[in-house]
Amino acid sequence: MPILDPNTVECISRSADQTRRFGMRLGSLLKPGDLVGLSGDLGAGKTTLISGVAKGWGSPDPVTSPTFVLVNEYYRSDNSILFHMDAYRIGSIWEAEELDFERMLQKGPVLIEWAEQIEAILPEERLWISMKYISEDIRSFTLKPAGKRYTALTAEFRKLTFRV
Numbered sequence: 001m002p003i004l005d006p007n008t009v010e011c012i013s014r015s016a017d018q019t020r021r022f023g024m025r026l027g028s029l030l031k032p033g034d035l036v037g038l039s040g041d042l043g044a045g046k047t048t049l050i051s052g053v054a055k056g057w058g059s060p061d062p063v064t065s066p067t068f069v070l071v072n073e074y075y076r077s078d079n080s081i082l083f084h085m086d087a088y089r090i091g092s093i094w095e096a097e098e099l100d101f102e103r104m105l106q107k108g109p110v111l112i113e114w115a116e117q118i119e120a121i122l123p124e125e126r127l128w129i130s131m132k133y134i135s136e137d138i139r140s141f142t143l144k145p146a147g148k149r150y151t152a153l154t155a156e157f158r159k160l161t162f163r164v
């Protein structure tokens with residue numbers, strides 16, 4: 001059995017709706033400058049979780065996989081933007097380097113599916129979410145913070161979710 005870092009939070013979801021609700025809690029805590037990388041196989045639930053994140057963060061915009069553009073943008077009434085990226089489609093590190101993370105992070109949180117594909121260019125401080133397919137309706141996911149801000153964010157998420 002793996003020994004979990006005390007800052008790590010592990011959740012089990014039994015439905016897509018439950019994953020969305022977990023996402024809503026996380027989304028309610030996100031601020032401009034926050035970077036969240038998601039890893040996990042096809043169908044693990046990354047986009048489903050992000051649809052909850054966008055709702056909880058406060059955007060009414062529908063969440064879809066970024067297919068024709070590299071980055072989807074979801075808006076909120078205060079003019080901040082939540083950025084949703086899919087690194088699966090990014091062919092190379094030099095293409096990834098064209099992405100202006102600094103500019104995006106000033107305007108809002110940034111969420112990246114398949115973040116492991118561009119790990120080399122990501123800031124060291126970030127929240128990492130690994131999602132796993134367990135069975136048709138069951139997924140597990142783990143929040144691993146790197147850096148002070150993300151340790152605090154993960155602790156808040158733990159409080160909202162487990163009340164401890």
Ligand SMILES: Nc1ncnc2c1ncn2[C@@H]1O[C@H](COP(=O)(O)OP(=O)(O)OP(=O)(O)O)[C@@H](O)[C@H]1O
Pocket residue numbers: 013014015016017018019040041042043044045046047048049065113136137138139
């Ligand atoms: N507990 C669950 N949590 C999340 N999704 C679930 C769950 N149970 C079933 N599902 C279904 O699994 C699918 C997850 O797809 P989703 O697009 O979110 O995955 P993804 O990780 O973004 O995949 P991709 O790598 O293709 O982008 C959806 O069809 C969803 O309804």
Ligand SMILES: [Mg+2]
Pocket residue numbers: 046047048065113
């Ligand atoms: Mg997806």
